[in-house]
Every structure is written in C-alpha cells, then in structure tokens.
Amino acid sequence: MKLNDPRLFRQYAYIDGKWTHGSEGREEAVVDPATGEILGHCALLEAAQITETVTAAENAFADWRAINVHERAEKLNAWYRLLHEHKEDLALLMTYEQGKPLKDARGEVDYGASFIQWFAEEAKRAYGVTIPSHIPNAALGTIKEPVGVSAMFTPWNFPLAMITRKAGAALAAGCTVIVKPANETPYSALALAELAERAGIPAGVFNVVTGDPATVSEVLCNDNRIRNISFTGSTRVGKLLMRQSSSSVKRMSLELGGNAPFIVCDDMDPDVAAKEAVAAKFQTAGQDCLAANRLFVHRKIYDAFIERFLVHMQALKVGNGLEESDIGPLIHKRAVDMAKGFVEDGVSKGARQLGGEGKPPGENFFMPTLLADITPQMRVFREETFSPVAGVCAFDDDDEVIRLANDTEYGLAAYVYTHDVRRIWKLMRGLEYGMVSVNSVKMTGAPIPFGGVKQSGLGREGGAAGLDEYLDTKYYCLGNMPSASSS
C-alpha cells in the first residue's frame, strides 16, 4: 500500500495519546477482501488495557468538557481540514481494507469529514431553556452538559463515516471517546486517531482500541464510568450490547439493520425508477443499512421495470475497488455464502433468478442478482441481504404496499417513487420507518436525524438530535431569588 503519508498507516491501538500494542503481544491479520492478501495486523488488547483506556478517557474528560466550546470547535475544524488534506490516502486505506470502489471511498471521506465540521458548529448552539416558574421567587431552567466517557462500536461497511458521525458529536459536546472499530477495518479508525493528534486533540480525548469484540464490549459495557454506548451494526449484536449494558444503565444509541422497501407507483417512468433503484441497491456491494432490499413495483409497470432494472444492473462493473469498478468484493467469504443462501432459498420457493451470470473476479465477489416474484415466505423478503441480491414483487394498491413494506421487524429507511402528492403523503405517513426518501436515492448527510424505529435501533445520529445523544439536560431551580415578578 503506497500512501503519500505513510504515517497514516498505523497497526497499533491509540490510547491516551500513545500507540500501544497488546500487552500479551497478540494480534490479528487484516486482509484485503479483494485479493485475500494480508495488509498488516492490528493489536488484540487485553481486558486490563481496555480498563486503562477508560481511566485515561475519564481523566481527560474534566479538562475537555471545561474548554470553551469555541476552542473545542477550533480543534475539530483542524481535524476536519486534515481529513480533506489527506483524502486520497484515507480513501486508499479504505479501499484496501473494506474493498469499496475508490470513488465511493473518496465520497465517504467527504461524508465523514462533514460530520466533524457540522457538529463543531452545532455545539455552539447547545442551548438550555428558561422555564416560567410555578414556584414563587424561583428561577427555573435547564443547561446541557456532556454525558461523559462515550464508547463506540463501529462497522466495517463505512469504516470512517460511522466513526465521525458518532465521535464528531460526542467530542463537540465535550465528551471523551473510545472507539472500537470492526476488526476487518481498523486502519481507517487508526488514521483518524493520527489526524486527531495532529489536530491538537489532547491525549485521552479520542482513543481507538482494537481487540476481540466480545472482550472489549464486556469491559466497556460493564464499566460504570462509560456513560454512553453507541453501536452501528447488526441487530443481533445490538441486542447483546443492550443486555450487557443494563447492569450499569447507560445511555444507548443503536443504528442496527435495515430491510428497506423501494416502492414504485404506476405514474413513474419505469426506466427512471429502475435506474434509481439500482443506485439505491448496489452501493458498497449492497452492504449498506440503507440498501433497497425489497423492490415493490406497481403491477402495471412491473415487467417494464424489471427489464430496465436488469439493463442498469448488468452495466455495473464488478471488480477490485482500485480498478474503477462499481461493485467491489463482499467483506469476506461468509458474506458470499450468505448471498448464495438468499438466492437458493428464494429460487426453491418459486422466485425467478435474474442476472447473476458471469464469473466473479475472485472468491469474495458476488455477481449482482435480482430475484423476481418474491413472497413474504422467502428469506430475501424477511432479512437484510447485505449483498448485491435484491428482491422484487408486484403490488396493486397503496394499502397493500404499505402492509407489505411494514411486514418486517426492521424500520430504518424506505424509498417512495411517485409524483402524486396525495400518494406521497399517504405512503410517507403509512410507512413505519425512521426515514422516508421520496424520489431521491440520496437522503443522508450531517444535518439530518439518521435512525430507525422498531428493531432498527434507538436514538438518532446527525443533526441536532445527534448532538443531544451526548448531552444530558440538567434542570435547575434557584429558590428564594429576588424577583420582579413571581415568574
């Protein structure tokens, strides 16, 4: 891996401003999912080292929260600028460890950096309120205070932006942070630590620990000094962290799985809708919580839509992310086997397999596939495929499609395509999802409250709500105050 700035490639954990290996010398290989080559290693820290990290973050908290918010914002803005300055290296690191095409990796660096800048500004407006008093001669109000040391578990599909969306908010609010990146993609996180240090973020404020996920989560979830746990990943692991954290009653933000419906009404041009559906499905090889998993298309345009979808899907180039491809590898062989399982299950229950031809360019690649005529009995309908496998079925009216789309335990994001304003309103209100995007594939960004309902998660990331996840509201009552009136 040839970086312009080789110091961005770090293989040790970053604790209290120091680069640290595991105290027992244990480490794990990090593999390029496109080629299977070993890129390097990451340290497997021992439980005692995780506890020491909490101590460092706890010690740093008093000073960090006390810094004037404008000064904190200055440091965060310096970090933001460094991400842009090193965009090419960060994108390259990401493509090597995650596999996504370089153009998408560059997009993620921009996306990730935008959270840091946005929260640096938003923290200046973390206002409390004054409350007209019901108590004679009292002054009532609220102030916002940082919750304390915050631990973050982040996924391999967006190795940089899922860190900055959490850490940008937490640091801006005055919290200190411990990030545990996915073992598949530690290098983006460690490069962020290197840049945080260069930006002047003090030792102990931003820490990156690597290690066995179960060991790290056991320590962090049970430590009383950790006041907030934020996780992005599978619903299965989210539930595990909730259980582990219950002993110490922590704040929790969970961004879990999605099973996004993509609804196309009969007033749409099938080609336009199909092109958008392909864009909403195949980014990051379908390993995206926002990926359009189930396509619901009005029966009148169903066949035409499928025909155009296949044309756009088959135009996508599958290959190594370093070689101008559109679809890179899946994260590991297990994910390829999962994708095959969805196809086999659907076909065995009557779905038509469309696409998927051609020889994959490597063991971890999967050719984009559409399963037509899917039913709620199939796994592709019920589960998030997290792969380039999509399912499509026809619907006849709006009530039916709302029922079908809501027939899932998930509720993260939904897409609606129609120009009929009455249908837009009906579908938008009827869909049990945290986010509904109408006639647009792009819906995310720093200012929006990203998050789900049902088993897709708790809390919001991004926007003012994202900052609030890291702030406690303190109510004050100043009694017996000299007052011009009783309020």
Ligand SMILES: NC(=O)c1ccc[n+]([C@@H]2O[C@H](COP(=O)([O-])OP(=O)(O)OC[C@H]3O[C@@H](n4cnc5c(N)ncnc54)[C@H](O)[C@@H]3O)[C@@H](O)[C@H]2O)c1
């Ligand atoms: N929402 C997302 O952005 C997102 C991201 C990654 C994976 N996923 C989900 O994961 C599934 C497939 O990925 P997978 O096989 O790697 O899933 P997984 O559930 O085994 O792992 C998901 C992530 O959780 C972490 N993890 C596992 N055990 C943990 C623990 N005890 N404590 C803390 N973190 C732990 C892993 O390091 C990994 O990064 C997909 O179907 C998808 O639903 C979702």
Ligand SMILES: N[C@@H](CC=O)C(=O)O
């Ligand atoms: N694509 C999502 C991340 C989920 O996997 C986002 O934009 O935040």
